[in-house]
Amino acid sequence: MPTLRGQLSSRLLPALLVGFSVVSWTASLAVAAEADAKSQVDFGRDVRPILAKACYHCHGPDKAEGGLNFTDAKSPFGELDSGERGIIPGDLEHSEILNRITTADDSMRMPPEGKPLSQDQITTLKAWIEQGAPWESHWAFKPVQRPAVPDVTNKGWVKSPIDAFILKKLEEKGLQPNEPASKAALIRRAYYDLVGLPPTLQEVNEFANSSDPMAYEKLVDKLLAHPGYGEKWGRHWLDLVRYAETNSFERDAPKPNAWRYRDYVIKSLNDDKPYDQFVREQIAGDELKNATDETKIATGYYRLGIWDDEPADRKQAYYDEMDDTVATTTHAFLGLTVACARCHDHKIDPIPQSDYYQMVAFFRDVRSYGARGDKGEANQIDISGSDLSRKHMERDRKIRQLSKRIKEIEQAAILKMPGEIQRKTEGDERDEALREHLRNHLNDEQWRKYEDLKTQRDRVKEQELPPRVSALGVANCDVNPPETHILGRGNPHVEKEVVKPGYPDIYNMKDPEIPAPGKDAETAGRRVVLADWIASPDNMLTTRVIANRVWQFHFGRGIVRSSNNFGLLGDAPTHPELLDWLASEVVAKDWKLKALHREIMLSNAYQMSSATNAKADGMDPQNNLFWKFDMRRLTAEEIRDSMLVVAGVFNPKMYGPSIYPKISDEVMAGQSMPGAGWGESSEEDRNRRSIYIHVKRSLLSPLLAAFDYPEPDSSCEARFSTTQPTQALGMLNSDDLQDLSAKLAARLQRERPDDLQAQVRLAYELITSRRPNVEEIEMGLTLIDKLKAEGANEDQARQLFCLAAYNLNEFIFLE
Amino acid sequence: MRNFCNRTRREFLWQAGAGFGSVALTSLLSQDGFLNSQAKAADGVTPYANPLAPKPSHFPGKAKSVIFLFMYGGPSQVDTFDYKPELFKLDGKTIPVKTKGRGGEKNEGRVVGPKWKFKQYGQSGQWVSELFPHLANHVDDIAFVKSMTADSPIHGSAMLQMNSGKILGGAPSMGSWINYGLGTENENLPGYVVMLDPTGGPISGAKNWSCGYMPATYGATVMKSKGSPILDLNVPDEIKPQMQRTLLDSLAEMNQSHQLRHPGNSDLAARIASYELAFNMQKHAPEAVDLSQETEETTKLYGLDNPRTNDFGKRCLMARRLVERGVRFIQLYSGGHHNDNNWDAHGDLFNNHSKHAYNTDQPIAGLIADLKRRGLFDSTLIVWGGEFGRQPTAEYAEGTGRDHNSYGFTMWMAGGGIKGGQSVGATDELGAAAVEQPFHVKNLHATMLHQLGFDPNKLSYFYGGLDQKLVGVEHVQPIKELIS
Numbered sequence A: 001m002p003t004l005r006g007q008l009s010s011r012l013l014p015a016l017l018v019g020f021s022v023v024s025w026t027a028s029l030a031v032a033a034e035a036d037a038k039s040q041v042d043f044g045r046d047v048r049p050i051l052a053k054a055c056y057h058c059h060g061p062d063k064a065e066g067g068l069n070f071t072d073a074k075s076p077f078g079e080l081d082s083g084e085r086g087i088i089p090g091d092l093e094h095s096e097i098l099n100r101i102t103t104a105d106d107s108m109r110m111p112p113e114g115k116p117l118s119q120d121q122i123t124t125l126k127a128w129i130e131q132g133a134p135w136e137s138h139w140a141f142k143p144v145q146r147p148a149v150p151d152v153t154n155k156g157w158v159k160s161p162i163d164a165f166i167l168k169k170l171e172e173k174g175l176q177p178n179e180p181a182s183k184a185a186l187i188r189r190a191y192y193d194l195v196g197l198p199p200t201l202q203e204v205n206e207f208a209n210s211s212d213p214m215a216y217e218k219l220v221d222k223l224l225a226h227p228g229y230g231e232k233w234g235r236h237w238l239d240l241v242r243y244a245e246t247n248s249f250e251r252d253a254p255k256p257n258a259w260r261y262r263d264y265v266i267k268s269l270n271d272d273k274p275y276d277q278f279v280r281e282q283i284a285g286d287e288l289k290n291a292t293d294e295t296k297i298a299t300g301y302y303r304l305g306i307w308d309d310e311p312a313d314r315k316q317a318y319y320d321e322m323d324d325t326v327a328t329t330t331h332a333f334l335g336l337t338v339a340c341a342r343c344h345d346h347k348i349d350p351i352p353q354s355d356y357y358q359m360v361a362f363f364r365d366v367r368s369y370g371a372r373g374d375k376g377e378a379n380q381i382d383i384s385g386s387d388l389s390r391k392h393m394e395r396d397r398k399i400r401q402l403s404k405r406i407k408e409i410e411q412a413a414i415l416k417m418p419g420e421i422q423r424k425t426e427g428d429e430r431d432e433a434l435r436e437h438l439r440n441h442l443n444d445e446q447w448r449k450y451e452d453l454k455t456q457r458d459r460v461k462e463q464e465l466p467p468r469v470s471a472l473g474v475a476n477c478d479v480n481p482p483e484t485h486i487l488g489r490g491n492p493h494v495e496k497e498v499v500k501p502g503y504p505d506i507y508n509m510k511d512p513e514i515p516a517p518g519k520d521a522e523t524a525g526r527r528v529v530l531a532d533w534i535a536s537p538d539n540m541l542t543t544r545v546i547a548n549r550v551w552q553f554h555f556g557r558g559i560v561r562s563s564n565n566f567g568l569l570g571d572a573p574t575h576p577e578l579l580d581w582l583a584s585e586v587v588a589k590d591w592k593l594k595a596l597h598r599e600i601m602l603s604n605a606y607q608m609s610s611a612t613n614a615k616a617d618g619m620d621p622q623n624n625l626f627w628k629f630d631m632r633r634l635t636a637e638e639i640r641d642s643m644l645v646v647a648g649v650f651n652p653k654m655y656g657p658s659i660y661p662k663i664s665d666e667v668m669a670g671q672s673m674p675g676a677g678w679g680e681s682s683e684e685d686r687n688r689r690s691i692y693i694h695v696k697r698s699l700l701s702p703l704l705a706a707f708d709y710p711e712p713d714s715s716c717e718a719r720f721s722t723t724q725p726t727q728a729l730g731m732l733n734s735d736d737l738q739d740l741s742a743k744l745a746a747r748l749q750r751e752r753p754d755d756l757q758a759q760v761r762l763a764y765e766l767i768t769s770r771r772p773n774v775e776e777i778e779m780g781l782t783l784i785d786k787l788k789a790e791g792a793n794e795d796q797a798r799q800l801f802c803l804a805a806y807n808l809n810e811f812i813f814l815e
Numbered sequence B: 001m002r003n004f005c006n007r008t009r010r011e012f013l014w015q016a017g018a019g020f021g022s023v024a025l026t027s028l029l030s031q032d033g034f035l036n037s038q039a040k041a042a043d044g045v046t047p048y049a050n051p052l053a054p055k056p057s058h059f060p061g062k063a064k065s066v067i068f069l070f071m072y073g074g075p076s077q078v079d080t081f082d083y084k085p086e087l088f089k090l091d092g093k094t095i096p097v098k099t100k101g102r103g104g105e106k107n108e109g110r111v112v113g114p115k116w117k118f119k120q121y122g123q124s125g126q127w128v129s130e131l132f133p134h135l136a137n138h139v140d141d142i143a144f145v146k147s148m149t150a151d152s153p154i155h156g157s158a159m160l161q162m163n164s165g166k167i168l169g170g171a172p173s174m175g176s177w178i179n180y181g182l183g184t185e186n187e188n189l190p191g192y193v194v195m196l197d198p199t200g201g202p203i204s205g206a207k208n209w210s211c212g213y214m215p216a217t218y219g220a221t222v223m224k225s226k227g228s229p230i231l232d233l234n235v236p237d238e239i240k241p242q243m244q245r246t247l248l249d250s251l252a253e254m255n256q257s258h259q260l261r262h263p264g265n266s267d268l269a270a271r272i273a274s275y276e277l278a279f280n281m282q283k284h285a286p287e288a289v290d291l292s293q294e295t296e297e298t299t300k301l302y303g304l305d306n307p308r309t310n311d312f313g314k315r316c317l318m319a320r321r322l323v324e325r326g327v328r329f330i331q332l333y334s335g336g337h338h339n340d341n342n343w344d345a346h347g348d349l350f351n352n353h354s355k356h357a358y359n360t361d362q363p364i365a366g367l368i369a370d371l372k373r374r375g376l377f378d379s380t381l382i383v384w385g386g387e388f389g390r391q392p393t394a395e396y397a398e399g400t401g402r403d404h405n406s407y408g409f410t411m412w413m414a415g416g417g418i419k420g421g422q423s424v425g426a427t428d429e430l431g432a433a434a435v436e437q438p439f440h441v442k443n444l445h446a447t448m449l450h451q452l453g454f455d456p457n458k459l460s461y462f463y464g465g466l467d468q469k470l471v472g473v474e475h476v477q478p479i480k481e482l483i484s
Helices: A004-017 A031-039 A043-054 A096-102 A119-130 A161-172 A183-195 A201-209 A215-224 A228-240 A258-270 A275-284 A293-303 A314-334 A353-362 A386-414 A419-424 A430-437 A444-462 A527-534 A540-555 A576-588 A593-601 A614-619 A636-647 A702-706 A725-733 A735-751 A756-768 A774-789 A794-806 B006-017 B023-031 B085-089 B135-141 B155-164 B174-182 B205-209 B241-261 B266-288 B296-301 B307-324 B349-373 B441-451
Strands: A380-382 A470-472 A484-487 A495-499 B065-071 B094-101 B104-110 B118-121 B126-129 B142-149 B192-195 B329-334 B380-385 B389-394 B402-405 B409-414 B422-424 B434-436 B460-463 B466-469
Touching (some): A314 A353, A314 A527, A419 A430, A540 A593, A725 A735, A735 A794, A756 A794, B065 B174, B065 B307, B126 B135, B135 B142, B142 B434, B192 B205, B241 B266, B296 B307, B329 B349
Antiparallel strands (some): A484 A495, B118 B126
16 A cells, blocks of 8 residues: 555545544444445435545536536436436436446446446445435535434433433444543543643542532632633644744744734633634724724734745735635634635535635735835734824834935945945845945945934934834735735736635625725725624534534544534534534523533533443444543643643743743754744743743744644644654653753652652652552652662652653543 | 544554554555554553554655755856856856846846866766766766756745745655655664754754654654764763663553553553653664764765865765665755855855865765665665755856856756666756756656655645645656656
């Protein structure tokens, strides 16, 4: 088998399309499910994927050869150009498509290129036609319908409607959900899921020993009110919106004030800002009726992507920026891969190229991030207050004018200088080169003029003003943006027909009438229309997508696993009714996510143990049915933050400019200017949570990167969870780990002076939030003894024991 | 198990294979040869599938490994391999010529005549300038592509394109694609190694060897010839090796007792096994780059006895040792940092290229000779070139500096089934732009993948709703003339 995907494309794709979700693979391992499948073929799950992959290329959104279009509900049933009918429900013999896919005549057989359809695929199509060929639109492109809560046998297990949806499917397969998790496991799970930090042993004990029937509910409420909630869930959001604080490319320059957007996200989540409002603020925070500094900061959303300050082709670069906005917006808020339609109609999903450019049209008043060397006119919002703001603007204007005239004189002179010196004037040595050579290339009058302009500029600069406060976001919009064209094959130099802002075809909605901007308008007024539409309770994707994400970050995977892609190439939901129920809950709970967390966490489904069960594992090894709670490895941030907590040096300080943990010279050596763009933070600051670490695109923190911190150039729907030897090397030998072990050792000695046994116990308690048993303490003590016998002194032996403790699987994996 | 939606299905297969308990799935995969190499985890029982276990390519490839000699900054084609007799005569004359570089687009410029004489070498009569006296002896093994083009004449984006196929960030680099496609034959070493110039990394640093949207498993490891060869490989000095072994044994014991309480979770077993792999790497990686095992004759062949060629020579020799040990993709940077610390000759062309060519000529010739005599040449693909070339005209009113040029430049390939002793494609008579058989960076990537046994248009990874490829979505041909 060649490559994974190569192999899949040729052999397993049909299965894949159904939702790699392995609905088909585990295909519940064939036996039981196969019988089901034969009895009832599901169009969306079984049939459409075959058509999409094998037929859409010629009979799909792009072209309808022979008059046949499989994306249209009527065409396959009507008369084709040949006079035949493609599909006649119930009639295998006269359904032309069957004849064409099964014929032995190579010149007639469909598809004309590549392999013929497999016997399984043909069987599925036959069964579907026999069953009357019911045609349904794709599940995700239908309005959300709040489903009835199903009836189940084991009613006692149902604490929340969620449980009924889960149990129904388990019972259908003759399975039972796992027993509840131990209280110790449950509180640890709840802590990490909601705040990303471990509970103390005392908190665990209090919870485990409490006789209060409301103890768990109170715990969930306490954690939802914990400021760490915003830091934990904010990080999920930052992954989705490709949050980073630099631009990438040669200079990888910082994005000033990006951290205010990060703080906005944390604060919004902690405040339980309704999700629809959260959406509106990020897309159109500057255009809202009651816009505030906070809602303007939210538009930092647009400015987080990569930006080439020295593009080879400016127009191309501008549309690349637009593409970043369209891709991120449609992935993150709508779970749609509209960006695939940049160059041509989507090959599989019913997304024509015009959808893409109509989406672009909504964003046209957002100017390019900037121009090299500018002052952030398009990306910095002044939030200093109007008076100060006006004074700064006036001063800046004067400086700009004077600088322009000064530079004109300099450049004219530079052109007369030797190449070597010209080269110098383009870099850091400019001032020096000008000091040495400028006078010689100017006549007296020019020189006098030059000196005079510089004196004037100095005077303006000397005027003291309190510093202005700025935020990263959308500034100086293009109130009347140029027309938006469809671009031939996505080429910005091939402009085709003009499009207006409009919604994707799948919504079947009239395009909005957006009035021309008034005289005093500061924006084109389009984004707010888009924001209202995305944040509408009737938007079938918005609510499903966010409900699915909340589920994903609790259970480790979404009900739809491809959480950025709800289209035909995405995974089918394992529990479609549950997803719709949750989506309708989002609206019913006024878009408040904390209420949704509460509903989910109070369910029995969430509280199941992660133990294995031979029968269930045999039938559903991927846990598609949620018969157990999946164990998970901690995320990169959870690992680092927890180590700081265990070492006793954790600094919970929130918000503000980003911090710079130490990065070794070895890693810095990979930069073209080692150390450039990386600051220094005090030790106290370095001990803050990982979400506050400066995100420099070309220099990601090695510890975080090793544990699957995502490449921040595009939206990340779900992080990988790899296991690699390089992680072990870092966890054993890195400076960070030596330092953290020394700190933990010092803490043990401080809190349990000169009592090795008590120290081992405390280390276990800190690492695992539980009391160790005798054997475990024995293992720890034995390690220390052996190390001493090998020549370590007690301090070193203690420190190495601490190093081992950080490497325990029990620390890194969550039940 | 966690999310194995589209972008993580690769990982899913690995985990599924790692004794996930799904018999049907595992056997399905092994039929396809996916899990052909399983080691046992530390407990000696649990099968542990290294995600980098070797995997078969689409068809048997001629090359097993690639050594990419990255001449960072952009060497001038007309001063190295692309002989343009007319250009010598035009020295100093201002002529109409369309150029685009960091200094923008221009329609005329002052010609800088090539600064080195050219001669034909080998039976095939390839032109080489005086800059490469050693390499010139090997031209019959080298195929020159004299009509290369790229999309950007600006370092940042051009570097990304040469390394990942795209001028924007976020896509995996070629080494990651190869690691993903082939795995590595030696699990005690990384499958994808980058070795940097002592003056620093290239512009954009780690972005150039990023694994983009693929899992970190396929990322590069930076190796060094001095100090700890791999980040965090060396046990800190104060910890005696025996102590670390004791710690690891004890850790394994503790983790196994935890695993017993959580049967059926292969992630736990995988993590236990990863510590043994790390331990093995500590043992094997230093050996792999230990040049004291080489004879004096060999080290001289690479120029280790000359302070000018010592550094690049060492890295070339390390590359050969890594190839012998099954490493798939090794990238060596000639030049680092900015300006004249690399081939970016904006100021004084003569000094710049004299320096970098001298520093690399003998080491590269030595590498070719050494691979040949060890029978490794035919299975090792060597690629030489920068992110673009340089203009035939001057950048400034005075001086010999040349600006960037992505309209036409030269790269070469050797070994790994490449037909040597030929030049393919041509630039115009000034060497300014490719006019005959222009090839894009994508064609170069396609050729590389083809030599490794892949159909470049089928090696794909599903991400963002698309089957992503190193060569992009449009069909791309390898350079047929190069394939023997």
